[in-house]
Amino acid sequence: MKTKEKYDVVIIGGGPNGLGITAYLAKCGLKVCLCEARLEVGGACEGIEPIPGFKIHPHAVINYAAAGPGLEQLELHKYGMRMAWAKVFGAAVTKDQQRCAVGGRWCPQETREGMLTFSEEAAATTGAIYEIMNAPECKEFLRSIFWTPPPPEGVTLEPKDLPWVKAIKKLPMLDQVYDDSWLDMSTMDLCDLLLQEDAQKVGFCLSSLDNGPDPFSKGMGIFGLADTLLMMYAGSSPLGGMHSYMHALMRCALAHGATILTNSKVEEIIVEYGEAKGVELADEAPCRDKVILADKAVISATHVKPTFLELIAPKHLDKGFIQRVKDINLNGGSLFVFNLIVKESPKFKGKGGELVNKCTPLLTAFPVDGREELLNLRRAICVERRHPIKREEAILRCVYLSHADRTLCPPGYQILYNFFSVPPPEYHRDGPEAVNKASDELVALGLEMYRDYCTNMTDDNIVATFVNTPYDSSFRNMGLVGGNFQAIRAGEDEWWVNRPLPELSRYRTPIDKLYLCNQTSHPGGLALMGVPYCLMHILIEDLDLKPGNWWYPSPYYISEREVKAAVV
Numbered sequence: 001m002k003t004k005e006k007y008d009v010v011i012i013g014g015g016p017n018g019l020g021i022t023a024y025l026a027k028c029g030l031k032v033c034l035c036e037a038r039l040e041v042g043g044a045c046e047g048i049e050p051i052p053g054f055k056i057h058p059h060a061v062i063n064y065a066a067a068g069p070g071l072e073q074l075e076l077h078k079y080g081m082r083m084a085w086a087k088v089f090g091a092a093v094t095k096d097q098q099r100c101a102v103g104g105r106w107c108p109q110e111t112r113e114g115m116l117t118f119s120e121e122a123a124a125t126t127g128a129i130y131e132i133m134n135a136p137e138c139k140e141f142l143r144s145i146f147w148t149p150p151p152p153e154g155v156t157l158e159p160k161d162l163p164w165v166k167a168i169k170k171l172p173m174l175d176q177v178y179d180d181s182w183l184d185m186s187t188m189d190l191c192d193l194l195l196q197e198d199a200q201k202v203g204f205c206l207s208s209l210d211n212g213p214d215p216f217s218k219g220m221g222i223f224g225l226a227d228t229l230l231m232m233y234a235g236s237s238p239l240g241g242m243h244s245y246m247h248a249l250m251r252c253a254l255a256h257g258a259t260i261l262t263n264s265k266v267e268e269i270i271v272e273y274g275e276a277k278g279v280e281l282a283d284e285a286p287c288r289d290k291v292i293l294a295d296k297a298v299i300s301a302t303h304v305k306p307t308f309l310e311l312i313a314p315k316h317l318d319k320g321f322i323q324r325v326k327d328i329n330l331n332g333g334s335l336f337v338f339n340l341i342v343k344e345s346p347k348f349k350g351k352g353g354e355l356v357n358k359c360t361p362l363l364t365a366f367p368v369d370g371r372e373e374l375l376n377l378r379r380a381i382c383v384e385r386r387h388p389i390k391r392e393e394a395i396l397r398c399v400y401l402s403h404a405d406r407t408l409c410p411p412g413y414q415i416l417y418n419f420f421s422v423p424p425p426e427y428h429r430d431g432p433e434a435v436n437k438a439s440d441e442l443v444a445l446g447l448e449m450y451r452d453y454c455t456n457m458t459d460d461n462i463v464a465t466f467v468n469t470p471y472d473s474s475f476r477n478m479g480l481v482g483g484n485f486q487a488i489r490a491g492e493d494e495w496w497v498n499r500p501l502p503e504l505s506r507y508r509t510p511i512d513k514l515y516l517c518n519q520t521s522h523p524g525g526l527a528l529m530g531v532p533y534c535l536m537h538i539l540i541e542d543l544d545l546k547p548g549n550w551w552y553p554s555p556y557y558i559s560e561r562e563v564k565a566a567v568v
């Protein structure tokens with residue numbers, strides 16, 4: 001017979017969002033149980049050690065959460081969270097290797113030096129970007145986007161009342177040039193308006209593509225711009241990798257009394273009379289109690305598709321709703337990752353490359369010249385639905401993980417995390433295994449590019465290669481449908497009040513007491529603790545929580561109570 005255990009809240013999935021909400025609720029004094037299918041928590045923020053002593057990251061590598069409230073509210077420093085700060089965040093080298101755009105909040109000198117390889121005017125624009133990033137209001141701008149819950153369903157905000165419009169009007173310089181036409185623009189449109197050099201524009205657009213909206217997606221420009229600011233504001237890797245950030249979250253949750261069950265796959269969300277009552281674990285789960293009941297709430301911190309299409313019996317859901325969940329678009333955000341263990345870091349050629357060698361940025365992209373490669377890359381992925389094959393459609397991004405963090409590999413070696421954008425397996429024109437089958441070719445393409453741009457990326461420098469495809473990701477982690485770092489498309493129709501569907505945008509669901517807390521909800525992908533922070537606002541209302549003085553809400557939050565009061 002299946003025995004039953006009872007908690008206030010049960011959480012399904014221990015990725016950054018599941019762990020984050022577990023820690024928040026445990027800190028509020030609730031009896032919380034997190035069920036994770038895998039042997040380890042952390043979701044897509046995981047580390048593996050395929051060769052003893054060498055730590056490889058198949059997915060997430062950079063932490064962009066510094067501008068948000070989560071690290072501070074959960075006091076993660078008390079639980080072992082440390083950063084391996086990189087002074088220079090990013091660099092982008094041009095095809096002729098003579099120019100190099102540099103960026104990051106802590107490197108104004110290097111940035112100026114880089115932009116001077118383009119023009120005096122470009123260097124001056126960069127000075128303006130620093131003024132924006134260093135203004136205290138920059139944090140508020142980022143929070144207005146990534147750490148603010150969407151308004152209640154049915155509330156339509158006028159442009160002047162949108163959180164980011166209010167916040168942008170407080171930013172130096174941007175307050176002077178902003179007008180409401182920005183709301184319809186793409187990231188590239190905004191770059192055309194604000195920047196001079198194509199390389200800089202493509203750099204901003206790549207940040208958008210790698211962390212959020214497609215750079216040519218209309219109406220997403222402000223969010224794409226915010227993605228670049230988020231990266232440059234304080235993007236760096238946690239000491240020991242992203243998984244150590246997850247350990248800090250886990251320790252925080254445990255210290256506040258949470259129960260964390262690993263190897264405990266949830267097979268079903270128990271629903272009675274339209275209300276979530278708890279979960280049923282797989283028979284193989286090691287714990288005695290296979291049924292875990294929840295008095296106050298069940299929170300699904302896995303992807304929206306399996307939540308409604310696999311974990312809940314269809315009889316509890318409306319057929320139209322099930323179809324809308326099936327129709328949610330997974331496109332955008334799938335990455336082909338290959339880690340290289342090398343004896344020596346790449347030595348870039350040319351005047352632009354020399355700057356990269358001198359400042360060892362955390363992230364380097366090449367070639368970043370004009371928009372041609374970006375357009376070719378997008379055409380291949382989104383229109384022709386295939387991975388890049390030719391040089392003209394490939395932009396290689398490379399993260400120098402071990403430069404700032406010597407805990408990742410033994411002395412005498414470096415780890416380079418590299419990636420190309422590819423379509424999600426489900427949408428690849430040649431079938432879901434196409435990128436896996438092309439792995440060797442994609443690595444060869446990356447190495448060919450390295451060899452053109454660097455003097456020392458020869459066979460004797462490369463010790464080992466580890467590939468992770470989006471298809472691999474979806475097997476590693478059931479939550480990573482499409483192996484996608486933002487889970488579903490970040491376009492106007494799947495963002496903010498529409499993410500993942502309008503009726504789910506406040507994290508509530510058609511099932512009473514069932515909530516969502518996965519990257520499929522606003523603000524989307526990245527381990528920002530944005531989803532748990534936003535969900536907390538809703539749970540404070542619904543569960544009548546009384547967090548301590550450590551809690552502060554988003555200044556832009558609109559509660560249902562306020563809306564009702566306004567109507568009355």
Ligand SMILES: Cc1cc2nc3c(=O)[nH]c(=O)nc-3n(C[C@H](O)[C@H](O)[C@H](O)COP(=O)(O)OP(=O)(O)OC[C@H]3O[C@@H](n4cnc5c(N)ncnc54)[C@H](O)[C@@H]3O)c2cc1C
Nearest residue numbers: 013015016017037043044060061062266479485519526527
């Ligand atoms: C290639 C790649 C690179 C990335 N790079 C970065 C980066 O540099 N920086 C960054 O911030 N983000 C990055 N991301 C994005 C980031 O990893 C994700 O946004 C984040 O992990 C999403 O967190 P989550 O908790 O919503 O979901 P996930 O991390 O997917 O976690 C979901 C968890 O739920 C568990 N689960 C699923 N189903 C069940 C079930 N039925 N029962 C129990 N448990 C279940 C899974 O095992 C998993 O642990 C990257 C992602 C990818 C794929």
